[in-house]
Amino acid sequence: MNYSGPTVFELGEVAALRQAVKNFRKVETTVVGSGDDAAVVAVADGRFVVTTDTMVEGHDFRTDFSSGYDLGFKAVASNVADVAAMGAKPIALVVAMVIPGHTKVSWLEDFARGLQAGCDELAPDCEVVGGDLAAGDQIVIAVTAHGHLAGVNPVLRSTAKPGDLVALAGTLGRAACGLDLLLHEDKSLAKAYDEWVAIQLRPTPPIQLGIEAAATASAMMDVSDSLALDCNRLANASQVSIELDRTKLEGYAAVLELAALSMTARDDLSRDPMDWVLYGGEDHSLLATFPADAQIPRGFKVIGKVTEQSQDAVLLNGKKLEPKGWDSISS
Amino acid sequence: MNYSGPTVFELGEVAALRQAVKNFRKVETTVVGSGDDAAVVAVADGRFVVTTDTMVEGHDFRTDFSSGYDLGFKAVASNVADVAAMGAKPIALVVAMVIPGHTKVSWLEDFARGLQAGCDELAPDCEVVGGDLAAGDQIVIAVTAHGHLAGVNPVLRSTAKPGDLVALAGTLGRAACGLDLLLHEDKSLAKAYDEWVAIQLRPTPPIQLGIEAAATASAMMDVSDSLALDCNRLANASQVSIELDRTKLEGYAAVLELAALSMTARDDLSRDPMDWVLYGGEDHSLLATFPADAQIPRGFKVIGKVTEQSQDAVLLNGKKLEPKGWDSISS
Numbered sequence: 191m192n193y194s195g196p197t198v199f200e201l202g203e204v205a206a207l208r209q210a211v212k213n214f215r216k217v218e219t220t221v222v223g224s225g226d227d228a229a230v231v232a233v234a235d236g237r238f239v240v241t242t243d244t245m246v247e248g249h250d251f252r253t254d255f256s257s258g259y260d261l262g263f264k265a266v267a268s269n270v271a272d273v274a275a276m277g278a279k280p281i282a283l284v285v286a287m288v289i290p291g292h293t294k295v296s297w298l299e300d301f302a303r304g305l306q307a308g309c310d311e312l313a314p315d316c317e318v319v320g321g322d323l324a325a326g327d328q329i330v331i332a333v334t335a336h337g338h339l340a341g342v343n344p345v346l347r348s349t350a351k352p353g354d355l356v357a358l359a360g361t362l363g364r365a366a367c368g369l370d371l372l373l374h375e376d377k378s379l380a381k382a383y384d385e386w387v388a389i390q391l392r393p394t395p396p397i398q399l400g401i402e403a404a405a406t407a408s409a410m411m412d413v414s415d416s417l418a419l420d421c422n423r424l425a426n427a428s429q430v431s432i433e434l435d436r437t438k439l440e441g442y443a444a445v446l447e448l449a450a451l452s453m454t455a456r457d458d459l460s461r462d463p464m465d466w467v468l469y470g471g472e473d474h475s476l477l478a479t480f481p482a483d484a485q486i487p488r489g490f491k492v493i494g495k496v497t498e499q500s501q502d503a504v505l506l507n508g509k510k511l512e513p514k515g516w517d518s519i520s521s
Numbered sequence: 522m523n524y525s526g527p528t529v530f531e532l533g534e535v536a537a538l539r540q541a542v543k544n545f546r547k548v549e550t551t552v553v554g555s556g557d558d559a560a561v562v563a564v565a566d567g568r569f570v571v572t573t574d575t576m577v578e579g580h581d582f583r584t585d586f587s588s589g590y591d592l593g594f595k596a597v598a599s600n601v602a603d604v605a606a607m608g609a610k611p612i613a614l615v616v617a618m619v620i621p622g623h624t625k626v627s628w629l630e631d632f633a634r635g636l637q638a639g640c641d642e643l644a645p646d647c648e649v650v651g652g653d654l655a656a657g658d659q660i661v662i663a664v665t666a667h668g669h670l671a672g673v674n675p676v677l678r679s680t681a682k683p684g685d686l687v688a689l690a691g692t693l694g695r696a697a698c699g700l701d702l703l704l705h706e707d708k709s710l711a712k713a714y715d716e717w718v719a720i721q722l723r724p725t726p727p728i729q730l731g732i733e734a735a736a737t738a739s740a741m742m743d744v745s746d747s748l749a750l751d752c753n754r755l756a757n758a759s760q761v762s763i764e765l766d767r768t769k770l771e772g773y774a775a776v777l778e779l780a781a782l783s784m785t786a787r788d789d790l791s792r793d794p795m796d797w798v799l800y801g802g803e804d805h806s807l808l809a810t811f812p813a814d815a816q817i818p819r820g821f822k823v824i825g826k827v828t829e830q831s832q833d834a835v836l837l838n839g840k841k842l843e844p845k846g847w848d849s850i851s852s
Contacts, residue, residue: 241559
C-alpha cells in the first residue's frame, strides 16, 4: 500500500492531528469533543462502561496486509465488541497512537477514515472524542472505548448458571482462515477467498445483538482469542462447566472447507476447518448464556449448554476442549 | 535498576496481569472492576471526562533513568492533570501497555505499585479499573483517565476573556532542570539536586487545586509542554492575548539557579534557569484564567493578565514569547 505526501514528522503532531480529526462525525452524547485537555461525554443513567485494547505492528498486524483504513476499522471493531459484550451501546472512543516519525500524513488520514467507517458501520452512536499521537519505532494503536448501559444491568462473564443455554452471535473461524490465506505462499488464494480475508482485516462484530441480549442474557463475553479459550474463561469465571455440541458448530466450519482444500492443494498440508472455528481468534463474535426459558435474540445461535462445574471447564461432545487460542504476549 | 525473577513471556499475559492487579485499591465509584470485558464506573451527574496520554521508551523516558515505579507514578500524574484541568475529579484509569516479552514480571509489579502510589498521592478517589498488555519491541504506556465533574461546568481552554487574570498552580522549570541533571555527564549532580530530578521522574500536579478552580476559573489547561507553548495554545483557543509579568516568574527560576551554576561549573556552558521556566515541560502545573473580581483558590499565583487579541498571542514584559516547547513527534 502506497501513501504519498509529507510525513507526520515534517508536518508536526498538531497539524497532522488536525488533518486526521476532520474525518470524525459528531454525536449527541459528546458534550465537549476533541481539542481540549479532555473530552466530556454524557451518560444519562449515571454509569459508563470502559475497555481498552492494543494492536502492535509486527505482533498484531502487518502493514503489508493491512492498510491504515483497515487498522482504523479493526481498532474500532475489537473495542466496541468489548463494550457490547457488557450489553452497552458504544458512544465514545479515545485513540492513543504511537507512530514512527516517517509515517505519512496520508496514512494517518486513511487510518482516521477507517476509524470513522468502523463507527458508521458498527456503532453509529459512537464518536472519536480524543486521542494522543506519540513517536516510536513501531506503530501501536491503543483504543479505549466507552458505552452507555441505558438503565440495564451490565452483563458479566461470571454469572452463567447451570441449566442455561450457550449461544453465539457472529462468525467463527473466518478471521483465522483469512490470516492463513494472507500468510500462504500462493498469494492468489487471498484474492480468491477475499471474504474471509476481509473478516481478518475488518471484523464486523454483532454490536446491536449484544445490546439486545442485555435484556435476557445471564452472562456474555467477546470471543477475541478463540471459542475454546473464551468458553474456558467464561466457565471458570462463572464456576460452571460448558458442554458444546459439535453438530451446531459444523456450519461455521463448512463454509471454510473450500478455502482449506484450496490451500492444501497448493502445499499438501492437511487442514481441518474446525480448528479455525474452535481455536481461531479475532472474529469478535459474542458468546452468551441465557436461562432456558428466556427469549434469545434472533441472530444468536444455541451451540451448547451450561452444567454444574465438573473436572473439565469445557467439553465438546463429551471430550475436554483445551483452552488453546491467542495469547497476546506469548504468541 | 535491577529486576529479577521470571519474564512476562515465561509467565504469560494472564498470570502476569493477575500479579500486577493485586496492587490496586478499590474505590466507591467502581461498579464493575477489572477482569471482565469492560469495567463499569458510576458518575452521579451523568457526565464523564476522558483523556489519554502516551509515553514511549526512548522518546519519552529511559529505563536507566526511570524505574517501573517512577513510570507508573508519572503515567498517573500526566493523565490526572488533564482531568483536573477540566475541573473534574479523577475517578478511573485504564492502562494499555506494550512491553517486550523479556520484561521481568517484577518490573511490571513495580510499575503497578507506581500506578497505585500515583493515585494514592495525587488522586485518592481514583482506581485502575482495567488494562491491556501486548507484546512489542519497546515499552509503551497509554493511560486513559476519567473524571467526574460533580455538577459543575467543565473548564475549557477556549473561554478566557480580556480583563481576566492569568494564574498558575504548581511548579515551573523543575522537571526540565531535572532532565538536564539526569543527562549531565557528571552523574553526581543528579544526586546533589535530587528534588528537581524527582519532579522529572514523578511529577506532582496540583490536582485538588484544579478541582477547586472549577468554581471560578474562566479557562484552564495543563502545562505539559511548556509555559510559553501552552499560554500560546490557551490564547489562540480563546482568541485573546496574554501578557505575562516576568517579575512574577522569577521565583520559579531562582530556586533552580544553584543547579544551573553547578552544571555550568562542570561544563562551562552558560545556562539561564528562566529558559527552563518558560520553555520546559512536564511539571504538569495548571494554567488558569479568572475574572478580575473572582475568588482565586489559594495555591494559584497570578502571573499575568488576559488582553484583547493582538498581533502576538503571548507577551512577556511587552516582548513576544515564542511558542517553544516539547512537540511529542518532532522532539
